[in-house]
Amino acid sequence: AAELFxxxxQWLEQNLKQLNPKAPALRQAIHLLSLLEGATLLAHSFGDPKYINEELESIEEWLSSLAQSNQEKQ
Structure with a gap:
């Protein structure tokens, strides 16, 4: 399991670095993976995909704010 994660x-860190090179990409990658895995666990446990859908909305907003922040700094 460790190899998979x-x-x-690594993939998330590389992509987050491209989104905002000055941000703590590894920390953000860990945060993002935790959000996704947690939502997946809840959706599976409760048999309801709403947990994934709701979390994805929050993640999209967060990623947009990271990209916007980077654009404002340039």
Missing amino acids: TGHL
Whole structure:
């Protein structure tokens, strides 16, 4: 399992670095993966995809704010 998560974390970190090079990309990657895994666990446990859908909305807003913040700093 560690190898699977390591690959995901590396991919997320690289992409978050591109989104905002000055941000703490590894920390953000861990946060994002935790959000996704938590939502997936809840959706599976309760048999309801609303947990994923609601979390995805929040994640999209967060990523948009990161991109916007980077654009404002340039």
